[in-house]
Amino acid sequence: MRAVCWESPNNVRVEHVPDPAILNPRDAVVRVTSTAICGSDLHLLDGFIPTMESGDILGHEFMGEVVDVGSRVDNLKKGDRVIVPFPIACGNCFFCTHGLWSCCDNSNPNAWMAEKLYGYTASGLFGYSHMLGGYAGGQAEYVRVPFADVGPFKVPASLSDEQVLFLTDIFPTGYMAAENCGIQAGDTIAVWGCGPVGQFAIRCAFLLGAGRVIAIDTVPERRRMAAAGGAETLDSMDSDLFSTLRDMTGGLGPDACIDAVGMEAHGPHLDYYYDKIKTMAMLSTDRISALRSALHACRKGGTVSVPGVYGGWLDKVPFGAAMNKGLTIKTGQTHVHRYLPKLLRHIENGDIDPSFVITHRASLDDAPAMYKTFRDKKDGCVKVVLRPH
Amino acid sequence: MAVTAFKQESHYDIDRWQPSSLNVGNVERWLSMLGGGILAAYALKRRDTTGGVAALAGAALLYRGGTGHCHLYEALGVSTAREPSYARGTGVVADRGSDTRQQLGGARGIHVEESVTINKPIADVFRFWRNFENLPSFMQHLESVAMREEGISHWVAKGPAGVPVEWDARIINEVENSVIGWQSLDGSTISTAGSVHFDDTEHGTRVRVHLQYNPPAGRLGAAVARLFGEEPSQTVREDLRRFKQLMETGEIPTTDGQPTGRRKFGAR
Numbered sequence: 001m002r003a004v005c006w007e008s009p010n011n012v013r014v015e016h017v018p019d020p021a022i023l024n025p026r027d028a029v030v031r032v033t034s035t036a037i038c039g040s041d042l043h044l045l046d047g048f049i050p051t052m053e054s055g056d057i058l059g060h061e062f063m064g065e066v067v068d069v070g071s072r073v074d075n076l077k078k079g080d081r082v083i084v085p086f087p088i089a090c091g092n093c094f095f096c097t098h099g100l101w102s103c104c105d106n107s108n109p110n111a112w113m114a115e116k117l118y119g120y121t122a123s124g125l126f127g128y129s130h131m132l133g134g135y136a137g138g139q140a141e142y143v144r145v146p147f148a149d150v151g152p153f154k155v156p157a158s159l160s161d162e163q164v165l166f167l168t169d170i171f172p173t174g175y176m177a178a179e180n181c182g183i184q185a186g187d188t189i190a191v192w193g194c195g196p197v198g199q200f201a202i203r204c205a206f207l208l209g210a211g212r213v214i215a216i217d218t219v220p221e222r223r224r225m226a227a228a229g230g231a232e233t234l235d236s237m238d239s240d241l242f243s244t245l246r247d248m249t250g251g252l253g254p255d256a257c258i259d260a261v262g263m264e265a266h267g268p269h270l271d272y273y274y275d276k277i278k279t280m281a282m283l284s285t286d287r288i289s290a291l292r293s294a295l296h297a298c299r300k301g302g303t304v305s306v307p308g309v310y311g312g313w314l315d316k317v318p319f320g321a322a323m324n325k326g327l328t329i330k331t332g333q334t335h336v337h338r339y340l341p342k343l344l345r346h347i348e349n350g351d352i353d354p355s356f357v358i359t360h361r362a363s364l365d366d367a368p369a370m371y372k373t374f375r376d377k378k379d380g381c382v383k384v385v386l387r388p389h
Numbered sequence: 390m391a392v393t394a395f396k397q398e399s400h401y402d403i404d405r406w407q408p409s410s411l412n413v414g415n416v417e418r419w420l421s422m423l424g425g426g427i428l429a430a431y432a433l434k435r436r437d438t439t440g441g442v443a444a445l446a447g448a449a450l451l452y453r454g455g456t457g458h459c460h461l462y463e464a465l466g467v468s469t470a471r472e473p474s475y476a477r478g479t480g481v482v483a484d485r486g487s488d489t490r491q492q493l494g495g496a497r498g499i500h501v502e503e504s505v506t507i508n509k510p511i512a513d514v515f516r517f518w519r520n521f522e523n524l525p526s527f528m529q530h531l532e533s534v535a536m537r538e539e540g541i542s543h544w545v546a547k548g549p550a551g552v553p554v555e556w557d558a559r560i561i562n563e564v565e566n567s568v569i570g571w572q573s574l575d576g577s578t579i580s581t582a583g584s585v586h587f588d589d590t591e592h593g594t595r596v597r598v599h600l601q602y603n604p605p606a607g608r609l610g611a612a613v614a615r616l617f618g619e620e621p622s623q624t625v626r627e628d629l630r631r632f633k634q635l636m637e638t639g640e641i642p643t644t645d646g647q648p649t650g651r652r653k654f655g656a657r
Contacts, residue, residue: 005650015650023647024640055651072639092637094508094592106634109642112627124642136647144647147638 002388003057003140004367009047010375012058012368020136020144025072028148030084034161035062035138037367037384038086038169039195040262040309042375044129048264049311051113051131060086060126061168062138063161066152073149082152084145085336086169088124088133091150102333107147108133117312122333139367141388153340156348162355162385163347166200170383171354172339174200174260177307178208180330181256186211188249190297192236192290193260194222196357196383197307201258202229203352214248216241218266221380225357236290237268245297253299261290262308271316278315288314295321306331357383364388488575493582498603499614501621505629508593509636515566515587517636518596527631527641530616530624542571544581548612554578579604579613596632600625 005015020029038061043049063083066076076082089096093105104123108114113131114121124146127137136144145152155164174197181189189205191198194217202213206229215226216236223233234244246253266272267289275287294304295318304327322329346352359382362370370384507514517523521542525531532545532553540560548554556577562570562584572582580603588595600621604613617624634641 001648003648003650007650013650017648017650020648021646023643023645026638026640053651055649057648057650088642090634090638090642092508094506097508106638107642109644111630112623133642134644136644136649140648146642 001141002364003136004059004364004386005054006044006052006056006058007054010045012045012371014365014367015055017057017140020140020142022068022070023144024146025070026147026149027070028066028073028076028145028152029068030062030064030082030138030143030145030152031067032062032064032138032141032143032388033081034064034165035059035140035386035388036165036168036170037061037139037370037374037386039197040128041371043263043309043311044127045371045375046264049129049131049309051110051129051134053130053134056127056130056134057136057140058127059137059139059143060128061165061170062126062143063155063165063168064143066148067142069148075149076152076154080152080154081157082154083164083167083340084126084138084143085151085153085172085340086125086128087122087333087336088126088135088146089150089337090147096150099335099338101335101337103335110134125333139364139386139388141364151337153337153344155344159347160355162358163353164344165385166196166354166357167336167340167343167347169334169336170196170357171200171343171352172336173197173307173334174202175204175207175339175343176332176334177201177258177260177305178204178210180305181205181208181210181258181303182328183208183210183256185209187255188212188214189256189258190214190216190245190254190294191226191231191258191260192216192265192294193258193262193308194219194226194233195260198222198258198260199225199229199357199382200354201260201307202226202231205258206230207346207351214245214254219377222377222382225382228356236266236293239268241293242297249299253297253302255299256303256305257294257298259290259294259304259306259308263287263310265289265291267293275315286310286312286314288317292316292318295319295327298325298327300325301327303328303330305329307334358385360384362386487572489572489577489580489582493572493580493601493603498580498601499617499621501600501617501625502598503622503625503629504595504597505626505633506590506593506595507633507636511566511587511589511594514594514596514636515569518585518587518632519563519569521571527635528628529631541574546613546616549615552612554613554616556581558582596629598625598629 001019002014003017005013007013041058044052066078066080066082069076087102088107089101089104090106095103095105102123107124108121110130110133111121124133124135126135178201183205187210189210191201191213194215202215205213213231214234215231216234217223218236226233238244263286265287271292272289279287298304359380360370364386367386373379373381374384521534522536524534530546532547535543537543542558544556544558546554556579557574558571559574560571562568566587568586570584573580583600586597602613604610631641
């Protein structure tokens with residue numbers, strides 16, 4: 001089959017590789033009908049996330065048709081149309097049974113690597129470095145899905161691939177980001193980053209009762225998309241972002257802030273160049289302008305919700321602001337399994353059509369070019385969907 | 390190199406653990422359990438300081454009865470355990486003063502203590518471990534374990550260069566759903582002992598494993614040393630992780646055999 005493989009930093013290729021097979025009794029194999037490039041794939045592309053190996057198959061947002069099931073998968077059969085959550089969860093461990101699916105204890109075969117870095121491992125993820133499982137991803141014609149009796153979620157034929165594909169990651173991720181804000185009716189929510197997750201966070205914040213959403217990004221067309229979702233927008237390169245936010249909220253500050261940017265932020269201030277130099281010199285792992293800005297701008301007693309991906313040790317975190325203002329910080333990889341039934345209902349009811357975020361559609365062979373377009377935010381690119389067949 | 394590794398590992402606190410920690414006789418164990426139970430019941434009714442003291446004393450007696458081990462006796466060097474009254478093995482050689490016990494008694498060998506918590510009922514976890522033939526399914530250094538006559542098992546470990554290391558062991562302590570202890574028979578190629586304790590906790594069954602190997606001198610010793618790699622505790626931790634995965638999910642997650650675009654050396 002053909003698959004999108006990471007070769008070296010900023011170099012992905014479509015390779016011919018063997019077809020996946022059932023390796024464990026709870027596996028399934030899915031023929032991928034649609035798969036997307038995630039913003040977090042860009043952290044892999046340039047080598048920001050460690051433990052990638054040449055030849056690794058990328059992709060953790062995918063859906064398709066079940067073509068094979070292992071002996072212990074009794075809830076799926078060949079031909080079922082499913083979406084597959086990006087965290088791999090066993091459904092049996094303490095964490096899964098407590099709804100903390102992305103903290104699954106058992107799904108990372110390379111747990112020891114993550115333990116060295118994080119103390120304890122999170123769940124294995126599809127196509128997201130060896131430290132987080134080393135599983136082959138879904139930007140391919142076929143993909144093996146472990147614990148297939150737990151993850152894959154059947155979707156009705158009445159909904160198109162493009163309407164349900166983002167249930168695998170960015171829609172629930174935006175939803176959990178908003179839910180983590182503990183929104184009270186009428187609250188003002190500021191969202192850093194108007195990439196796909198930011199776009200969903202904006203819409204989910206309104207779904208959960210926010211009165212205002214202020215969306216912050218450098219890219220004009222992303223701000224336009226945010227405005228179409230009802231947000232007021234600001235340019236993150238505005239050097240007076242803090243006072244603008246303060247003025248917009250009557251001197252109070254946003255009730256909650258969402259950092260949907262993560263570890264490779266850009267900013268107008270000196271701290272951005274500080275991070276940039278430190279990460280280039282391998283003295284630091286993450287650039288955190290957005291997080292700093294969110295912690296600084298948030299109102300007292302407010303919440304900073306972080307769906308953005310961070311990898312390692314963060315430098316110059318204004319923790320004093322967090323402590324003295326009594327902030328709540330909530331974060332985590334998304335517990336996708338937890339949100340699927342509810343979010344599918346929102347799609348079926350017509351509350352939201354997630355396909356609004358798609359700007360580019362391409363074949364699998366175009367993936368290398370699409371990675372570059374997406375990385376460079378060229379051509380108005382917000383979300384790329386690939387069709388492998 | 391392997392010999393050096395032994396010296397480095399001598400910092401492991403091996404005196405804390407003895408292959409057979411039974412030093413309380415059978416009748417006394419039953420009395421301890423009974424007394425402990427009464428005290429615990431009394432403690433539950435009286436929720437004041439006296440009740441608290443009674444609870445602690447009751448718990449200590451229950452532990453003593455349950456495990457056959459008394460810390461006070463140990464400190465005093467006393468044992469009322471009749472040998473080998475508790476042994477499930479053939480009892481050919483008394484454990485106290487046995488080769489294995491003596492060889493593992495000093496500050497030598499590989500000693501590892503690790504634990505894991507498993508989200509499964511204690512009885513399931515105990516039953517799986519009690520069948521030693523299951524151990525190689527998650528203990529990477531083991532090739533096979535075969536149960537022989539009552540209490541005796543034959544262990545085969547993966548040696549270097551494909552030469553297996555073999556020994557016989559017997560169960561020297563067993564309390565259902567609580568503890569299993571075993572040690573190699575006298576005259577085995579290597580001296581080894583192990584025990585596993587099971588406790589019920591709010592987060593599942595806690596499994597605490599103690600393993601001890603005392604490799605013989607010479608080349609075989611080097612081979613045994615290599616069984617556990619450079620970091621024995623890491624090796625055992627990985628074994629226990631696989632045990633947990635197997636118990637909780639019924640399988641051990643893997644990526645071996647999945648497709649990759651990695652170019653094999655010389656393939657292109």
